[in-house]
Amino acid sequence: DIVMTQSPDSLAVSLGERATINCKSSQSVLYSSNNKNYLAWYQQKPGQPPKLLIYWASTRESGVPARFSGSGSGTDFTLTISSLQAEDVAVYYCQQYYSTFLTFGGGTKVEIK
């Protein structure tokens, strides 16, 4: 299995400030034949199911605000919220889909400072 490790476990950011979440995979999720990173990001607000934010490591799902961006390649990835809003309080998960056996990270909780 590909193990996905997120850091930090939680972070508190002031409104309007940047939030940065990291995700590391135990092996590369970059597929050389198409040069795509097989990584997605989800947002889960309290009491709600997860919502897809980003796929291919950096492609925003339709309707996702531009303040959310994904970056990275190979084994190291980052989700950045450029200017934190109150409605962004949530747990964020990464997921690899490189392997047949899909795996998620442990989650990062984002709160307001």
Add this chain to the structure above:
Amino acid sequence: QITLKESGPTLVKPTQTLTLTCSFSGFSLSTTGVGVGWIRQPPGKALEWLALIYWDDSERYSPSLKSRLTITKDTSKNQVVLTMTNMDPVDTATYYCAHTALSPSRWFGPWGQGTLVTVSS
């Protein structure tokens, strides 16, 4: 608009078999490339992928749970059914179904609201 909804028992006893149904609309599981997955989340914990089924009846299972899981589909009813045998209290979780697609696009979205299953005697 794609929607999914999970249904099934809220309480099962240890050793029993759990059967969950995912009813969906807005897409067809007879369309090439389409799939439905199951993911669970123990209270306060992270997401865990369980199983996938595709339009062509191909199935994928989490290696750690493969021996206990069966996923099937009823295309005419727009439903996917997950069965999990030999339930244990550690299987207490919210169980989600979600739309997905064939590799390489195997991310999940949208998701159902989830159904909480408690395993207790």
